[in-house]
Amino acid sequence: MDVIEAIKTRRSVRLFSDRDIEQEKLDRIADAGRLAPTARNEQRCRAVFIKDRKTVENIAKACDRYSWVATAPVIIAIYADNDRKMMCGQSSKTVDCSIAMSFMMLEATELGLGSVWMGHFDADAVKKAIGVPEEYVLAAIMPVGYPADGGEPKEKLPREDFVRYI
Ligand SMILES: Cc1cc2nc3c(=O)[nH]c(=O)nc-3n(C[C@H](O)[C@H](O)[C@H](O)COP(=O)(O)O)c2cc1C
Numbered sequence: 001m002d003v004i005e006a007i008k009t010r011r012s013v014r015l016f017s018d019r020d021i022e023q024e025k026l027d028r029i030a031d032a033g034r035l036a037p038t039a040r041n042e043q044r045c046r047a048v049f050i051k052d053r054k055t056v057e058n059i060a061k062a063c064d065r066y067s068w069v070a071t072a073p074v075i076i077a078i079y080a081d082n083d084r085k086m087m088c089g090q091s092s093k094t095v096d097c098s099i100a101m102s103f104m105m106l107e108a109t110e111l112g113l114g115s116v117w118m119g120h121f122d123a124d125a126v127k128k129a130i131g132v133p134e135e136y137v138l139a140a141i142m143p144v145g146y147p148a149d150g151g152e153p154k155e156k157l158p159r160e161d162f163v164r165y166i
Helices: 003-009 023-034 053-061 067-071 092-110 123-130
Strands: 045-050 074-080 137-145
Touching: 003 092, 023 045, 023 074, 023 092, 045 053, 045 092, 053 067, 053 074, 053 123, 067 137, 074 092, 074 123, 092 137, 123 137
Parallel strands: none
Antiparallel strands: 045 074, 074 137
């Protein structure tokens, strides 16, 4: 599968089978995040691949009404220390973490895994559950696993509404 095929076939998956993810696949996903670009090449993002069932359940509880989160064999959390505003006004760490998570999401798609990006979670509760200091940026979490439900393809903007050439 090439990159554009992964981009085109990816969709948010919110129900997972109980099949474990092979370690080789987890390593490839970790590499996709590790090799992503970072502002000033600071490389301060770190990922936690949460497999421990009790911790997965605690994170699901920190996701409000999203009990399906607990069906994921792995939840990936991405965080960074030492936040800094770039000249453009954006947090370098939030952007760095988001790029790394996007790369991991696409690699997961290539490997036949489903995933969903999540921003709806109690960050303090998740930080506590995975041992990340309160002052760090926890940009996102992403349940990953073999899909039990393929997810619905979403309508996307036509190209001419997305891009403007000047
Ligand atoms: C920044 C961000 C935050 C999101 N947060 C959640 C979330 O908390 N819960 C959820 O079920 N989906 C979440 N999603 C998934 C979106 O709902 C989903 O990407 C969108 O509906 C488009 O569907 P698709 O991913 O299948 O293309 C989030 C996606 C992004 C990019």
